[in-house]
C-alpha cells in the first residue's frame with residue numbers, strides 16, 4: 001500500500017481547523033442572550049433582497065403587500081424598509097464570496113430580512129463553486145430554526161416543520177475535501193446547544209398553539225453519533241413538555257408515511273436535522289400545491305430572515321415565464337414575518353386572504369405559464385381580498 005502520510009497529515013490539519021471553528025461556535029451559542037423583543041425597539045428595520053432568477057419578481061410583490069400592510073407603522077417610524085442590492089449570483093461570483101462584505105454589513109444593520117431565492121452553484125455547472133447564499137446567511141446571522149408550515153385544509157393536513165438550520169450536513173458543507181484523488185470526505189455536525197435550542201422552539205410552539213404531538217425524524221439507526229445525539233437532546237427537552245406526545249421516525253419511512261393518506265393527517269410537528277428537513281419540507285409542500293406555495297421563517301436570537309422554500313427557478317426565466325411565477329411562497333413568508341415581529345392580527349388577516357385566494361375563491365390561479373395569472377395580478381388579488389377580511 002502506498003504511504004499516504006503527507007495527504008493524511010494535510011487532511012488532519014484541515015479537520016482540526018474545522019473542529020476548532022465549530023468549538024468557537026459552541027462557545028458563542030453558550031453565551032447567547034435572549035430573542036430580540038421587537039416591541040422594545042424604536043424602529044424595526046426590514047431589509048429586502050431580491051435574489052436571483054424569479055427572486056426579484058416574487059420578492060417585489062411580497063414586499064409591496066408587506067409595505068401596504070405596515071404602511072401606518074412606516075408612517076409612525078416604527079418600521080423602516082431598506083432595499084439591499086448586490087445579493088446576485090453575478091456579484092457573488094465577482095467577489096468570490098457567498099455574501100459580499102458590503103451586503104453582509106447591510107444585512108447586519110437590519111433586524112429582519114425578506115429575501116428572494118438565490119442561485120446556488122454546484123460542482124460542474126460552470127460557475128465557481130461558492131457556498132450557497134442561503135446557507136451562508138443562515139450561518140452568519142445564526143438563524144438556527146427553519147420553520148416551514150404546510151397545510152391542505154380539505155385533507156386535514158396541518159403540519160409545521162422545524163428544521164435545524166445551522167448544523168448537520170450544512171455546517172461545513174463547503175469545507176469537505178479530497179484526501180487523495182480517490183478519497184473524498186464531508187462532515188456532519190451536531191452540538192448539544194444546537195439541538196437543544198431548535199427542540200425548545202418546536203416544543204414551545206406546540207404548547208402555545210395547542211399542538212399535541214411532535215415527531216422526531218432522523219436516521220439515528222445509521223448515522224449513530226450525530227443523529228443519535230440530536231434524538232437524545234430532543235428527548236431531554238420533550239421531558240419539559242409532558243402534555244405533548246413525542247414519537248420517533250426514520251427519515252426514509254417518514255417520506256413514505258407522508259404519502260399515506262390515512263396516516264399523514266395525524267402528524268403535527270416534525271422536528272428534524274437540517275438535511276432531512278430540507279428534503280422532507282419539499283415533499284410536504286408538494287401536497288399543498290408545490291414548493292411555489294410554501295414560505296419559511298429562519299429564526300435566530302438576534303436576526304430573522306423570511307424566504308420561499310424553493311430556488312431561483314432559472315428555467316422559468318430562460319423560458320420567459322418569470323412574470324408568471326407564484327408569489328405565494330414569499331407571501332406565506334410575509335405571514336410568518338408579521339407574526340414574528342408581533343403583529344399577529346395582521347399575520348392572520350394575510351393568511352386568511354391567501355387561503356381565500358388559493359383554496360376557496362380561486363378567482364385567479366397561478367400555473368407558472370401564460371395560461372395562469374401573473375405574479376403581479378395575483379398580488380393585486382390578494383390585496384383586494386385583504387380589504388374584505
Ligand code: IPM
Nearest residue numbers: 120132134135278309310311
Ligand atoms: C432550501 C433550499 C436551500 C437549502 C438551498 C438553495 C441551498 O433548498 O431553503 O430548502 O438546501 O437549504
Ligand code: MG
Nearest residue numbers: 278279282309
Ligand atoms: Mg430545500
